[in-house]
Amino acid sequence: MKNYRDRIHINPNIRSGKPCIVNTHIAVSDVFDYLGGGMSVEEVLDGDCNFFCVLLANSTKNQ
Numbered sequence: 740m741k742n743y744r745d746r747i748h749i750n751p752n753i754r755s756g757k758p759c760i761v762n763t764h765i766a767v768s769d770v771f772d773y774l775g776g777g778m779s780v781e782e783v784l785d786g787d788c789n790f791f792c793v794l795l796a797n798s799t800k801n802q
Contacts, residue, residue: 745761747761
């Protein structure tokens with residue numbers, strides 16, 4: 740699994756400093772909201788299930 744810092748970036752000028760997927764304005768919390776709303780991992784992350792593991796690792800580090 741890749742290091743989450745390769746895929747998630749925090750910039751105080753983007754989305755009020757929320758962790759976002761690199762090169763997007765999609766916050767990690769948005770991904771979890773989509774999943775909670777019923778979307779599958781494949782739909783949200785274009786089939787990149789390994790990235791889901793990266794998101795989970797990041798979410799546990801920020802608590």
